[in-house]
Amino acid sequence: MKSLSHSHTFGQDIPRAGEKRTLVVVFITLTMMIVEITAGILYGSMALLADGLHMASHALALFLSYIAYILARKYSNDSRFSFGTGKINALAAFTSATLLALFAFIMAYESVMRLLHPVPIVFNQAIAVAVVGLVVNGVSALILGHSHDHGHHEHHDHHPHEHGHDHSHHEDHNLRAAYIHVLADALTSITAISALLAAKYFGWIWMDPVMGIVGSILVSSWAVRLLYDSGKVLLDRQAPQAIIEQIISSIEKDPGTKVADIHVWSIGPGLLSCELVVSTPYDHTPDHFKLLLPKNVGIVHSTVEIHKT
Known part of the structure; x- marks a missing residue:
């Protein structure tokens, strides 16, 4: 395995x-x-x-x-x-x-x-x-x-x-x-x-x-x-709102795709972890949305859960 x-x-x-x-x-x-x-x-x-x-x-x-x-x-x-x-x-x-x-x-x-x-x-x-x-x-x-x-x-x-x-x-x-x-x-x-x-x-x-x-x-x-x-x-406080909004904007580019839940927090200097729940009508994989995440905010670990609508 x-x-x-x-x-x-x-x-x-x-x-x-x-x-x-x-x-x-x-x-x-x-x-x-x-x-x-x-x-x-x-x-x-x-x-x-x-x-x-x-x-x-x-x-x-x-x-x-x-x-x-x-x-x-x-x-x-x-x-x-x-x-x-x-x-x-x-x-x-x-x-x-x-x-x-x-x-x-x-x-x-x-x-x-x-x-x-x-x-x-x-x-x-x-x-x-x-x-x-x-x-x-x-x-x-x-x-x-x-x-x-x-x-x-x-x-x-x-x-x-x-x-x-x-x-x-x-x-x-x-x-x-x-x-x-x-x-x-x-x-x-x-x-x-x-x-x-x-x-x-x-x-x-x-x-x-x-x-x-x-x-x-x-x-x-x-x-x-x-x-x-x-x-x-x-205490894993949520990342700044500017970063949250940038992530949501990147994920919701496709019509009908929405971020249902999001958690972004610091795991080290300049390092962020991101967890997303995405609702979408498309047959996209988690990797598809991971590739859409902004490259300039320091996300080094991400988990994406997809809900098909």
């Missing part, structure tokens, strides 16, 4: 653009994390210590992102994953966003405590380390940002009709999570420098913890957005 099995790899066995870049940034982040936490403790800067603590969380999150890429490739040929391993990336992104939100809360709490109970700060040393941290974060953002932006440009080139619509199903949420973590580090470095300069030259000691609170609010907003976008993928 002929086997009905077919590949569910969907390109997940190929190393993704952000994989090696993420690993490089992991090592950079770990190094700077140690420097900033040590300096924050020695020089008494809450903003600097908060920056170091964020780097600790981001180093862990970035490492999770890297591991997700490895696992997605390792199990890409495992037939037990019915729709491939693309959602491992979304799961890693959701986990990273959760960690980001947790450390934003810790940062806010510690900043409030420091606001209520100020401690002496060794300004020159703290500012110097914070500047180095900003440079490191900038380099890391450039490393990850190249792959992040390339993915977006690639998407827009192939889908010009979808401008103004939700593109989150095409994003590598894992790479986006890593990128946001690095941007959050850069933000806390900037707030640390600003607060330390204000405290040194104007005596505004309260600026150090206040900047920590402001930074935590912005970081938490990024975390919530990432939780929302990666959560949509994990």
Whole structure:
């Protein structure tokens, strides 16, 4: 009997653009994390210590992102994953966003405590380390940002009709999570420098913890957005309406042919699965309608059920 099995790899066995870049940034982040936490403790800067603590969380999150890429490739040929391993990336992104939100809360709490109970700060040393941290974060953002932006440009080139619509199903949420973590580090470095300069030259000691609170609010907003976008993928939310309408339009070209039911959802970055129920008076096979599906929306798996009318 002929086997009905077919590949569910969907390109997940190929190393993704952000994989090696993420690993490089992991090592950079770990190094700077140690420097900033040590300096924050020695020089008494809450903003600097908060920056170091964020780097600790981001180093862990970035490492999770890297591991997700490895696992997605390792199990890409495992037939037990019915729709491939693309959602491992979304799961890693959701986990990273959760960690980001947790450390934003810790940062806010510690900043409030420091606001209520100020401690002496060794300004020159703290500012110097914070500047180095900003440079490191900038380099890391450039490393990850190249792959992040390339993915977006690639998407827009192939889908010009979808401008103004939700593109989150095409994003590598894992790479986006890593990128946001690095941007959050850069933000806390900037707030640390600003607060330390204000405290040194104007005596505004309260600026150090206040900047920590402001930074935590912005970081938490990024975390919530990432939780929302990666959560949509994990919960199989329907693809954007523009794509649904494009599919229906392609299928209903023949008079009397109607799409009775349709489900389209993301199974990985830029990968969609589609299930259709088609009512038609013609003796068409499922393969006929599969060939009609738009080629530019990323459908890699499709199932068509036909009802003869």
